[in-house]
Structures are given as C-alpha cells and as structure tokens.
Amino acid sequence: MGKLVRFSISIEERLLSSFDELVRERGYQNRSEAIRDAIRRQLIHQEWEVGEEVAGVITLLYDHHRPGLSEALTQIQHHALPQVISTTHVHLDESNCLECIAVRGEARTIEALADRLKSLKGVKHGELTATSTGKKLV
Numbered sequence: 812m813g814k815l816v817r818f819s820i821s822i823e824e825r826l827l828s829s830f831d832e833l834v835r836e837r838g839y840q841n842r843s844e845a846i847r848d849a850i851r852r853q854l855i856h857q858e859w860e861v862g863e864e865v866a867g868v869i870t871l872l873y874d875h876h877r878p879g880l881s882e883a884l885t886q887i888q889h890h891a892l893p894q895v896i897s898t899t900h901v902h903l904d905e906s907n908c909l910e911c912i913a914v915r916g917e918a919r920t921i922e923a924l925a926d927r928l929k930s931l932k933g934v935k936h937g938e939l940t941a942t943s944t945g946k947k948l949v
C-alpha cells in the first residue's frame with residue numbers, strides 16, 4: 812500500500828449524516844474505507860467509459876428447454892474466446908439454468924458480447940457486472 816495522505820473536504824451536515832448511516836449499514840470500518848471504495852468505483856466506471864481493458868461477469872438466467880438456446884450460448888462464447896475466461900453452469904431446477912461467464916477485454920467488446928447473449932430468445936434475465944483488471948487500482 813502506498814503512503815496515506817490526509818485531506819479535508821467540506822460537506823453539508825445532512826449529506827454527511829446520510830453518508831455515516833451508509834458507512835454503518837455497509838459495515839465499513841470508517842469513513843476513509845467507504846470513500847476509498849467510492850473513488851475506486853468511479854475509477855472503474857471511467858475505465859469502462861473510455862474503453863480500456865476491463866473484466867467482468869455476464870450472468871444469465873435462462874430456460875434450459877428452449878430449443879437451440881444452449882447451443883447458441885455455447886457458439887457465441889466459442890467465437891468470443893479472447894474475451895471469455897471461464898464459464899460456470901448451474902442447474903437451478905428442471906427448467907432454469909444460471910450461467911456465469913467471466914470475461915476480460917476491451918470494454919465495448921465485452922458490452923457487445925453481454926448484449927448479444929442477453930438478447931437471445933429464452934434468456935429470462937441477463938446482467939453484466941463490470942469491474943477492473945486491477946492494474947490501475949491501488
């Protein structure tokens with residue numbers, strides 16, 4: 812960890828009170844940890860906005876009985892091998908499957924892949940969880 816630097820900010824009392832409540836609810840040890848986390852979240856958001864190399868997880872909930880869907884999901888992932896790191900497939904019940912696809916690559920390419928997978932007929936829900944490769948985060 813790098814050298815810690817102290818700085819001060821001016822903030823409205825009500826906003827600080829709300830922030831302190833959030834700090835307690837989320838279990839942060841102190842305000843500093845919560846602020847560091849908020850800063851990292853914004854830095855990750857910026858990595859995605861400017862199209863840098865990023866990482867994430869595409870989560871899909873889909874109907875296992877939908878004809879051709881499993882094959883389409885697999886085919887799309889095989890064509891995206893540079894971005895697809897790993898896939899975990901979970902059988903939730905007789906009809907529903909959950910797939911978690913770990914991805915890494917250029918942000919726009921990852922977003923396009925997620926959109927393509929989520930838009931397939933039979934996918935009940937899809938979500939892209941965006942994070943960083945960690946290279947720029949402290």
